[in-house]
Amino acid sequence: MDDGTWAQFTSLFSEFDVVGAFWVNIQLTFFAGVLALVLGTALAVMRISPVPSLRWAGSTYVTLLRNTPLTIIIVFCVLGLWGQLGIQLSQDFQTNFFRLAVLGLAVYHAAFVCEALRSGVNTVPVGQAEAARAIGLGFGAAARLVILPQAFRGAVAPLGNVLIALTKNSTVAAAGSVAEASGLMKTMIEFRPDVILLIFFTFALGFVIIVVPLGLATTSLSRRWAVAR
């Protein structure tokens, strides 16, 4: 790359706020991640609870949401919830789209958080639950003191995968009119089609830089926290 191209490249990136666009994706990921973790944990508790109606509601939710494309959910949030039902999450136009996208991302990924936690429960040997019951703990106490602490440690790796998927899926918010990285990439390529490869690899690298450390961190955490058996 000669100096002229490099100058064009830097001017292109001073003209467009690439870091700002990625910041939107990180915010989407953070807020949707927290919401999905809360909702997903509630769903997981429902699915392992002794109450049949709660179990049914939990598994129905997971089956429905997990099998729907995220794009439909985001489009539904904008065109359905906001456009048809008039559900507005903010007076500000942009903030409203942002929050609707967070809602869509959260309800979709909550189903996967629930499955990750359940797979964590599956790593706990049956003897643990039997021992807990043998010393007289009920469902609540056994779950809180014996099963869930081990289950969370066993669920770190699958939860990390959900977080990575959520980070990448935050780009789908583009379908809900949120100005984020994939939308900016499109605008930049349309503006400067001659440096399309440079633009694509910059954005791709941005995601690699976010996603790869996440993967490494959750892998090492899941190893450090693994319950020795």
Add this chain to the structure above:
Amino acid sequence: MGGGTVNETVLFDAAGPRTRRRMVWINVAATLVVIAIGVWALARLGANGQLEPSLWTVFLTPDPWVDYLLPGLVGTLRAAGIAIVTSAVFGLVFGLGRLSAAAWVRAVCGTVVEFFRAVPVLLMMIFFWLGLAQLRFFEPSDLPLVAVVLALTLYNGSVFAELVRSGVHSLPRGQREAALAVGLGRGQSLRLVEVPQALIAMLPAIASQLVVILKDTALGYIITYPELLDAARRLGSSQGNILQSLVVAALIFIVINYALTRLAGLLAGRVGRRTAGRARAEAPSLVVSTGR
């Protein structure tokens, strides 16, 4: 999961009379909460005139299906079908590449696979859509399909490559040793003994990945590929029932994906005996080459 791990029923004892009475109450309360949420949603829909029967009954007539939904579904299935075949080829080539004896082949294939698993599919779709337009190699009308298939292939092919690799790694060492002992070379052992067993063990995970491919075709909506979501949206704006159309489109996806998921579960139960590897129903995690 096999025996010996907690499943939902061992978490609590068989209920005695007092617990059973209490359970009935909790059950009733929980049911009421679920019903209340449903009623609230219906009231909200009704207040906005979304329960108007004509908005829903139009789906009982053939027109929206013939004019919009079925062509859309064909578009979705076409993209998914092509992407499944190309991903399988990509996955087999790069999976074998990651098992190659040559270190540089392993390194190149590993980098490619890890890269495409870390980049959002939508980013790749937009890139191919706009980039291939510049090459003027494809008909402009074919561009969205090509972009959707390419992006899905690179991502899901990389996942398949990981499946092949981790499948081979999870086989007992005796399989390769036996193959070498009867005089097969390393490549022959891979092709004739290890990969076939790895693929059978990974069949359930492959079936689950088909659900991912099918769902991700909906991203094509963003780059103007005429698939099911796009069809539902156009139907909705022509009939004034966008909410209902999106729900129906989602239901179509749910039915197909649910069937695929059940198939994956069924396969996991069936194939166990035909391989030395352990059948798993999930794709391997995104882990940066840990050299397992």
